[in-house]
Amino acid sequence: MIPSDPSKVTAICFDRIHLPGQATLEVARKNGAYSYLPTVLNEMNREQIIEQVKISGLRGRGGAGFPTGLKWSFVPRNTGKPTYLLCNADEGEPGTFKDRDIMRFDPHLLIEGMIMAGFALGVHDAYIYIRGEFLHEANVMNAAIKEAYAANLLGEHILGTDFSMHLTVHRGAGAYVCGEETALIESLEGRPGRPRFKPPFPAVEGFYRCPTVVNNVETLATIPAILEHGGQWHKQIGVPNSAGMKIFSVSGHVNKPGNYEVPMGMPLRVLVEEYCGGLQHGDVPKAVIPGGSSTPWLGPEHYDVPLAYDEIHKAGSMLGSGAVIIMDETADVVALTRRLSHFYAHESCGQCTPCREGTGWLERVMLRLEAGGCNARDIEVLQDASEHMAGRTICALADGAAAPILSLLRMFPDEVNSYLAENKA
């Protein structure tokens, strides 16, 4: 049970994932799932829910950190068109593996969050767009949805109220870019996943050009606790402007990689040393990617940075999806960057000139760099070609592609130099 004293909260999304059988409706209900749902459906109205979510300070856990309540309030009413709720379960950002655990261990938490969000937004049809590789998770979700339908938690007249909502799982086909919300919408509509330019924003013209809210799994899974305990309660967890708990997927050179749900604002060093069993080698990391491979790297000087939106931003990066990748002194940063540049070249959807041509170009130069075939002029190319991708394209994939290379060149010029042909020879 989540304590109603905010200072005692140790988990929100992960509160019950360890309980045996939690994926089944029977156990989940015994452990409190859906217990507050009738109150929400019968005693709250749409405005009140959105208000509570606004007060809670919840920010999107998918990467951009956009305030969830605010996003919901942008959805126009009475357009004569349906409003859709799409759960972004594409979880493609390298380093991120948190949504998967919510879905496979506590699917009903996500369903409950979606019912509440759907109710708040006047949704009749909701979808979970799940990463194609998550076959097991899709099966678990589907089984849970089936149970929920049987228990009248989904479908027509949920729990005897006027509210009806249908929920469908759609499996992606393995494209990272389909995690970008407008590409996700295109893909769900049956087209190639190519991001749309904005405006119009999905809240106004999204799925089938109707008002649409796209939220991350973790974002939606936080909603039941917020409504049960109140927005104010949630706001008191974490630090100002970064409220609540956050799951960090920690990987790389730590002794105990894994998912850790901790209050926002916890210093990075505490997360690594107290939760993850410390670094494998050395006292401080050589570099840290704080929010998934698309976010700029931080250096050892930021080992104490609080894991919160503003603080990480001040340090020069982003909290992103909360995927913390730790590199200790043994890391070959050039090889790592080359590998990431392959990822982005492979995943670029190809529409925007800088991203289409830039990602391929960068990968080829990185390959040559690693193989010892580059000279100083090539480093200039790496710098220019990355700099002019970021912030100049339809979606942020190009920014993500630029981030590792710009970080590498900024933080490790000497190491890069050592790879140059003249120095190798």
Add this chain to the structure above:
Amino acid sequence: MTTLYIDDKEVTVPANTSILEACRMHGVDVPYFCYHPELKVAANCRMCLVEVEGWPKPAASCCTPVAEDMRVRTQTETLKKDRKMVMEYLLIHHPLDCPVCDQGGDCKLQDYSVEHGASQGRYVEPKRRTEDKNLGPFITTCMTRCIHCTRCVRFAEEVAGTGDMGVLNRGDHMRIDSIVEDTLRSELAGNLAELCPVGALLDKPSNDVSRPWELERHHSTCIQCPHGCDVIIESRGDEVIRIKHDPEGAEAWICDRGRYVYDAFRSDDRLLVPAVRKQGELLACDWNEALTRARELLKDKKVGIIFSPSWSLEGLTSIRLLHDAVMNEAKVAFDLHRRDMRPFAFEEGLSMSTAEIEAADEVVILGSDLRQRLPILMQRLRRRVANGKALTRIGAMNYRTNTSPGKDALIRPRDWPAVIARAMEQLKDVGKGSPAMEAWLERVPARHEAGKLLADALMAERCAVLVGEEIRAHEDAAALIHGIDLLMRSAGHGEAGDDGRNLIPEGMNAQVLSAVFGDIRTGVGELLQAAEAGELDALMLVGSDPLGDGLFSMQARRVLRQVPLVQVGAIGGQIAEFADVQLPAAAYSEIEGTFVNMEGRVRIADKPLRSIGEERPLWKVMMRLTQELGADDVPAVSLDELRQKAAVFMPELADVFAGKKGAEWRMPTARNRNARCLPSGVEPAMALDIVSRFSMYREGAWARASGLLREAGQLFALPDVLVHPHTLRQLGLEEGECVIRTASGEITHHVGTREDVAEGVLFVAKRGGAGDLSTETSASLRGV
């Protein structure tokens, strides 16, 4: 309206305009590749970046709407670097083959490279390999040059409606492809070459023929359909190299017929020297000899003149002047598709502009294959449907339009009275009947449900009725058009300048023809009948080819065999075989002249190409002939004089020539308020109605003289005779050889089937063995 600042200059534009469009409206130059004013925004090239004060990142101006007090900068150091870098990205895989690329000299990539690019690229990795595509007879591809702007894909989807181009793969493997490994099937394909900002899609027929800087450009009017598009004829010296759409013209596209007809300008079918027939052979001669021979054949003789409507207004007027001066008794005809010569309540021509039609509340197409007839209007209607607006169609064939009219009914031509009667009943039911309607209805016992669609559409405030060839060529056309006029009046569409009455004409200058020839015209059928009966001594064909076009080929063939022929024209074609004298007249590219399109828009061509042979503008030929035939005074000796004479028939023209009417002024169509024709009640003699098909690639002497259009015609051909499968089954027949019986005899021909022909209709192509079937209106079928 929104006020913003572009490079510190205050500008006001409509709300929601994009920054790029705001810049374009105010003459601020922002480079772009993927943006195209006629296509949806794609925002993928990223060349159009600008800076907005207070925004952390540059914005793509093509997809960013303006906002009040926004401060936009289009020229900054950062943007300079961004543009340079976009150019570098685009060029990393682009071949450096400008010297052998037809786009060279007229290429956005080349131009921007000079303006915004670096002098040298830094890319040293392997270049991308690509495969070229088969995009049909008109477009050649060189896909290594593609910059992935997706203009072509959007064009195929949004304009052509075929959607058969797309994007495959991702990242830098992304490629433009024709989704089906087949040709692009569009009547608008030629636009792709103009649309592609680089040399990836090029005009196939003119490829490797010339360089842009060698070409002279001549504004002209296309006469290949009544739409009369503004075109640019590109020539090297006197040779027509290609035809392009006029960027300053009224429409964004031209069709393949109007474009690839350029092949005819240099074909062997051109009449370039006068000729006379001696001992059965046509021999070139000088003008004097030819005119002398013409005089022998025409002077003081009973003559029939059939001319083509597509000459310039001046040329047409000169035919009338010739008639009035020296051939007062001659029978004059021009419409090869009109059987019913009684006056129509509303004569040929549109009362609305195509833009007004696109915007109307309802549009009804009555019996027309618009995609073949008026591809550019069809394109507008396609866009109309894409924007969710209604389109209704009633006719003998579900003509493939690459869009789906929401309401569609297949009928036989003999059903038209019942369709109109059904619509009249519906109006009566809501109290909108009239005594005139009653009189009309009395003659028609049957009702056809398709009439409901017509009546429904007429209830809209603004309804554009497009009356097509199935009605215009009907034996009872005047009664049908009177019926439609009655319907429109009752439904509240009283007569006005743009009252929705649109009778699609056969060719150009419909309003001119009504004004200049209204009082003397006869029907082509009547003229040929008189000739056959021995009432005419000679025939003069002025650009007209009744063998290849129209509904009278059988009679025309008989007449040509028996009556001497003076051929005047720019194309010899199959008529040449019968000509006793040929007088070459200049092509439309070679004259100064005035053209009026179906909307009544007037265009004056004033920068012609020079003639390549001895041909002369038609008006000069006619005036010479007038002189030769004994006129004391030649009615006009200059273009100015001729225009004054034309203004006698059409007083508004005086203002047009004086430059007092704007480019938007439209000549009204003729109306015959007193034409009260009631349905004849005569049933066709045989069970099946014949409807003749119009192919944009084959119709008209010009098109037939173009090898390019002939090739496309073959590629896109349907079987020559088509019926609905049910029609065959009911007769116990199968697809294959059948005997087709009409009033003029029997032929054995292959009969194909197609679901989208109305049951009870025999759909025939105007060519080959089936061609003469167009002469008849009904037929029956039996097995061989």
